[in-house]
Amino acid sequence: MIGFIRLLQFLALLGWVSASRSRNPRSHVNRAPHAAPPLVELPESGPVVSRNGTQLPPYNTTFEFDQLIDHNNPSLGTFKQRFFHTWEFYEEGGPIILFTPGEVSATGYDGYLTNSTINGQIAQQQNGSTIVLEHRFYGLSNPYNNLSVASLQVHTIQQAIDDLVYFAQNAKLPMPNGDNVTPDKAPWVLIGGSYSGALTSWTMVNKPDVFFAGYASSAVVEAITDFWQYFDPIRQFMPQNCSADVQAVISHIDDVFTHGTPAQIQTIKDNFGLGIMTHLDDVAGALRNNLWDWQSLSVTSGPHAQFFNFCDALEVKNGVSAGKGGWGVDHALTAWGSYWNSTYYSFVCGNEDAETCLGSYNSSQSFWTDITVDNSDRSWTWIVCNEVGFYQEGAPTDWPSLVTRLVQPAYDERQCTYWFPEQFKTAVAPRVGTTNAKYTGWDVNIDRLFFANGQRDPWRDATVSSDFHTRQSTNSMPIAVGDGFHCSDLITSGGTADSTILAVQTKALGFMKEWLSTFKPKKTLARRDAPTPTERIRKPINAWLRGVPTITAV
Template sequence: MCNYLLSTMCLALCVASITAAFSHPDLIAQRFRGGTVYRQAFEKHHQLMRDNSIYFNTTANTFQQLLNHSDANGPTFTQRYWIDHSAYNGSGLALLYINGEAPASSSPTGYGAQYGHSKGALMFTLENRYYGDSMPSPLTDFDSLSKYLSVDIALEDLRSFMTYAENSIIGKKMRWLIVGGSYSGALSAWFKQKYPNAVLAAWSSSGVVKAQFNFYDYDGHVGAVLPPVCREAIQNVLQIFEEMWDNTTLRPQLRAKFNIPDYFLKQDVSYMLADAAAGAVQYGMKWQLCDLIVPQNETDPLSQYNNMINFLWGVDFSSGCYYSTMCLANKSMSQFWPGAGYAWLYQTCSQMAYFQVGYSAGVRLADVSTDYFVQQCRGAFGPTIFPDVYAFNAKYGGLTPYASNVIALQGADDPWSTTGVRTSLGVNYPAVIADCEDCGHCGDLMTPSDTDPVSLQQQRVQIANYLDIWLSSQPSNYTMVLTGNFTFIRNDTVARDGILNAVQEDIRAAIDQSVIVTSVASGSLIVHFVLEINQLNSPIVNSNIATSAASSSWLSNTLVAFTSFGGSGGFEISSISPGNVPLPVAPAENAMCGTGCVVGIVIGTVAVVVLVVAVFNIVRKRRSAASDEPVNQERNTLLE
């Protein structure tokens, strides 16, 4: 057993004997990229790419993306993307990889690229706005951030890019698969919800779909998967830190030991120290972490812990801007913001929170509180910023997104998995967990290795099986007829759209989330809708349609819309059947014909008579000309 004191060589030898289930390096947050964890993941990933001859392209392309998607003629910004057509076989299949909360660098890599190549897909990577070089404005422009950085806008960017790719790069419509990990894993699921028929399937790796205000479960999960002796070693270090910090005489010694700048608050340091341990669990390195801090050095446990930080995360980790309230709030320090994930900080402060708060007997101290994070957000972005996670989850579904043909992937050790789908939501929204030691964040996207844990290998097999089925889905048309008085939508586009959206929401809930309503017609309401049928959902869809056709009680949103727009008398389901029943021609609003109506009829009749006479004269003249033609031909012959 190594003595864990000061020797970096000793640390390396200890860690080298352990095989880790690496996270994909692109999904390791920037603040965690300075040490051995990122270096090992990067080297392993690219070695496996070379061994498996998996091509990827590092040359960036750009296009002009709308700044505001509600203004088609408004200003644009330059957004980066990468394309890999090396395996494209004309299949009509395209894979879009959403790069996460960091700069992008290439076309898809890892298992995503391997699967895409096996299907002959054309593959793209899109860099999110405000990350990397896809910058609508400087990060210091808070007004622009508040207007143009949100989940909804990111989803609109993706849809806009698909349209651009089809129109300007490929020249035809494509069948799309969308892929992402972590935040982008959530985006892939939310995209399938917002645009259910724009993609055939979504691959949601460690997708953080539930916004969390007080994210107690993060530390709770870290503590639960760590061996008790390892967890106690971390807690002991934090206790010693607190005692030394509160002693103004010892505080300078503490700062010097961890290379902590003078402007760091106590909560900043507490957060950093706990995150150093939690990050190791998140990225599938908990046993490496434990080997570095257990057995604990009784003489100098802080130096031992600092050696662990430097080894795993790099010597600049403990002084990074990400953990400093003052740095994040100070525009004069903005040169350090990109590496601190500043855009991601804004998104958490404005929408999703994910505040990793501490609690008594937890991994991090209780002073890393809700108030700490709220004040940090307000210091950086102004006093009014606040993430309404309740409204956000109501819109996107929280742990039950309103989507289908989505596969949710989790790693058993990943503390973020508590914000993701861990229980299958139906045959077309399965949750598959890699239940293995050190199976962490986005491990399924990593380039496969023969030494991967069996559970991780089986997870990837299920990914391919589900995607194969969904990518072969076929659109099927259906018609639903509701008897009732819907004439009020005939000349009221607001009412018509409201009824359409309400009907769509009800059908998705009752029949299948892939439904999109394509048209409605008034009188009795005729609804045309399309859904994606595959071997998984076909029996269920048929059963749901039969059940739904028997009663209209499930059309609750439709009833609310019907009543609010002035409908009366209620409605009933007449039928739900395959195919498209032709939409009826709207009848006249009033069967009685007044003076204006009579005048119109007279004028119309006169016009028809005049037209008939004109046609008769034209036909007569043509026949006369045709009868003269032989005479003229004969005359011409004689003259010759």
């Protein structure tokens, strides 16, 4: 494929590990990938040592913070929220850099404490301390011991925002002078990628004057119900021959599934080994899996990236690659089916039958009802169904489409009633209008907030770099775009491999240096002007003092 060798070399240099979407045959896989930042491998090194020579706890040392269960009702008490922390680069007066990985367990994200990431680069440059805080209802940071609908009532964007603010204003960090670095005394920098990048923007909009600066990578700030645009950057940047053939096959399948005879329909189902499946939208929708693999290009190294294998299967015939127009629907349909049957189905579904793995109409299956903690699919789907949407469907009829138009938002909204029947008696659209109105979406306008995006990011059109909503970069709110994929700029090696990503990182470091030089401590805590819920309920003063949040190492 033209340009693939160069791209493969780029990916190999990144050395990333995927956290965005695992292939677990025991879970339902006919659904979109999460929007989480990639994991990063820790550099092989000796003990962690501060700049003054003090040996520090290992990066993976887990600490716990007493976080409020419900910021609207502090009388419900607290839960243990996990975080990782180091003051490897810290010097007095330096910033506190707070990162949450968002909709995944924080286990393994301790690499974001180090200069293998933009977090650590900022800390190293500015003499800062780094923190990775686990998001509520992910990993082991759960207000309750299950993910039932009753428990999830306190799983909202606003509660997550309030968690970040409450942590910054109350945490006593396990480092010298760690009880004296609240946002009135030291500058806090909030960093996130993808959903947590959006959370960075939303927090700075909703709770101004807490975080002095922010860095939002691939931040999906605009909640969108019918997010068909997810596939458009893929169409723009994938090999043209592969794009042409995928569009041709999908158009043919949609036509046959809509107007064809039972025999014609069965022939296509059998072509992909999906003959036993009942619902045609499930069959056509399952083929989105091959396109979703594009997202893993931002975090997958080496020559075995599934998306490359897929395009090669369609476009290389007898050792010859197709021209820009592809081979045409007859060859591509057969080749896609052959690849799906020989390689891809087992990769996606393991030993499960197609209906169990890819069907979406049997509400009795266990993946709908698993309420055990650390089930990130369930926790994320709750936010999707209620507040952000991001349903990844076929494009409008006047726009080229890589995926079936038989799958539309109603397909996903129906599934919300299976996941959360107590919440959704009937299928309803997520409240994206409320989310965008409250947190300003694409129209965010906040000082000292740096946005970093990638041209090849499938989530790009939900960011401030969307093709469908033009925003201009300013010195107070810069927007930098490189040639990377999803959250490419978060990882230091992304800049090593690609000069455009390095330019984004360099620009960010320059702005952080400029902004942080202007920070001036406040004489009094900003929160004293508006007491926190905890302060309002903890009276008299001696009782309040006994209730100050504590931090423990686990």
